Amino acid sequence: MSDSNEVLRTIDLFCGAGGITEGFRQAGYVSLYGNDAMPEAIETFKYNHPEAIADGRSIEETDPAEIRKRLGLEVGELDVLVGGPPCQGFSINAPERFLNDPRNKLFTYYERYLEEFRPKAFVFENVPGLLSLGDGKVFRQIVRIFGGLGYKVTAKILFAAHYGVPQERWRLILLGSRFGEIAHPEPSHYAVGRANFRGGSTMTFQLNETDRHRLKSPVTVGEAIGDLPRLAMGEGSEIAGYTNDAHCSYAESVRNPAGVTFNHYAAKLSKQNAERMKHVKPGGSWRDIPHELLPKGMQRARKSDHTKRYGRLRNDGLSGTVLTKCDPHWGTVFLPDQDRTLSVREAARFQSFPDTYKFLGSRVSQYVQVGNAVPVLMAKAIALTIRDHLDGLRPQPVTDESIGDLLTPVDVR
Structure with a gap:
């Protein structure tokens, strides 16, 4: 076939x-x-x-x-x-x-x-x-x-x-x-x-x-995005050149041979979320944020509530499920060693898209497209x-050995 x-x-x-x-x-x-x-x-x-x-x-x-x-x-x-x-x-x-x-x-x-x-x-x-x-x-x-x-x-x-x-x-x-x-x-x-x-x-x-x-071994967050250009909030562009060498086989496999990638822009956070982010350690979540800084609704949350809201990724761990919104109130979107949220390109790396893959439309739409993929x-x-x-459905060539395998011995006693 x-x-x-x-x-x-x-x-x-x-x-x-x-x-x-x-x-x-x-x-x-x-x-x-x-x-x-x-x-x-x-x-x-x-x-x-x-x-x-x-x-x-x-x-x-x-x-x-x-x-x-x-x-x-x-x-x-x-x-x-x-x-x-x-x-x-x-x-x-x-x-x-x-x-x-x-x-x-x-x-x-x-x-x-x-x-x-x-x-x-x-x-x-x-x-x-x-x-x-x-x-x-x-x-x-x-x-x-x-x-x-x-x-x-x-x-x-x-x-x-x-x-x-x-x-x-x-x-x-x-x-x-x-x-x-x-x-x-x-x-x-x-x-x-x-x-x-x-x-x-x-x-x-x-x-x-x-x-x-x-x-x-699993591919970690650090291996997945560690070679991408570091950004501060509000930095980046829709076309970005690499500033670091590929540091692992995963990075080598997804990088664009042309030397550029797309959709690598760091969104700005509100003043409140930027302050909250400073308190969250790698692998941590909203539980690390002082009570008075939490949104009013989350101030009533129980510590046993196993959500990953306001979470920070760990370089030696896996990303959580990539979401359709890069909103800290929804999940783990803070970078391990940069005070900002994921760019569309970093989310795409977590979805194993190559850097040659360009996402079109508004940035909000780009996050939706990546998260739904x-x-x-x-x-x-x-x-x-x-x-x-x-x-395996293709006809196999007939050989003396394959003919012998198809023959059933006959009991002549």
Whole structure:
């Protein structure tokens, strides 16, 4: 079905800025088409993936059959469909009405594209919380829908740090194939995170001490961003030259050979937040801030409240989940050794985007695009395991040994 030298083709629904598409590109795929209704995100996708058709219409306005014909594909010819539609509407007591809920039109369109294109394989990504909707009934209904279309479906919750991403981020990944089961990519890096959600102990890779010595060390915050130009609040620009040499293999792998990067600007903080920041040590949070300096609402918070608000990163740790807002009131956004918050480029480094990847639109929009993305290196690992699966379907050459393996000895007694 697939030649290892063949360029495999994808289309990406709900593509956002193109994190999955970039991961698949790095694995040797080519994207034919991307769709997302966020204007700034689709412009970013278009800029970074000029080979693909970038469609900014709402997916409800698109016709899967028209798109397939426009791409010149026969039914069953597409290699991989990728996407992650939200699945918000559900009925606990009647999950069979899942598709009738108007909030699930986006999932319905993912299904329609799957039916129209009949790709060899698909990737469906979502938040782990999907497993809890309707006590798991919605998830089981989704798997039944995919299975009813002729796909063998496997599901696992992947931890981004297991694939060299310097970030604590969990994603539910469903893989489907018309030709058998696809195994999820094995971790390449040793990292441990809190899997405090349904499926955390049964649907994740459980690593042990043997794995600690067998696998690569996780990529830390310091390794991820330590070579980028240091900035004070209000400094930086949309195009920035490097001022430091690459200091580790991760930095070398993501740096732009042209010697510049993009979207590296340090926002100014309010006077109150700048004062609060001074009290937070690396690895610390709002608990380090004097009580009288806390926002009124947080003055009533309990110390046992395990939020990461007003948190400061540690150079020797992982980033928390990259958020769609670079706001200290939302999470850990203070740098370990600079008194400022993350630039868009630093957030993109935590998502394993290469420095050549440019985010368009307002700076607020850029943070949203980065925060909504699937980490590039995790997507690349998924892409490579699908390629291995499709490569395994190729007809193998017939040899004397393979003929012998197929022959069954005959008992002539």
